Amino acid sequence: DAGVIQSPRHEVTEMGQEVTLRCKPISGHDYLFWYRQTMMRGLELLIYFNNNVPIDDSGMPEDRFSAKMPNASFSTLKIQPSEPRDSAVYFCASSLEGNGQYFGPGTRLTVT
């Protein structure tokens, strides 16, 4: 298995632009998580899905952030419009039931 796949690995964009991050979970995993990591705030859970259904989005910072999971093998996290304070590393992770979460390589987002 290739593990969790994320794209792009790096994204540099200007303030106000729309950003879309993509994730492919490990095949067969039924949970998918989106995290954001910064030096100041550490690892923050943004949202997670179970069987493609959003379960908890209380970590999504504001309405500019949205996430979808149209099928078991694909999820997107969208920021529109982006702001400099959104600059961070965004990780996607997947797990099977209550077992450990496996993280993707992350997307390093820089908003100028």
Add this chain to the structure above:
Amino acid sequence: GENVEQHPSTLSVQEGDSAVIKCTYSDSASNYFPWYKQELGKRPQLIIDIRSNVGEKKDQRIAVTLNKTAKHFSLHITETQPEDSAVYFCAASTARTGRRALTFGSGTRLQVQP
């Protein structure tokens, strides 16, 4: 909700010594406790985990202990090596109402001096 506290925030040891990182959690319903290692610029990687029905688990040089009564768990690394240098995160999750989210500690930066 769950709150996980981790300490120390930084830890420096000599190669070959042992390292211990401690975490406490607040939600008595938490029943799964993984530990992650994150090297600089890399993803967090699951290194060991323990469930609430087990008091201790070992995997080669690493071990985790759990005290449910006191609501704390610890990571023990023996015979440390320079490649153990990384940030280590503890986490906790609960099966309460079907939740599977992890609450992470703030991390411990371990430096193993050769």
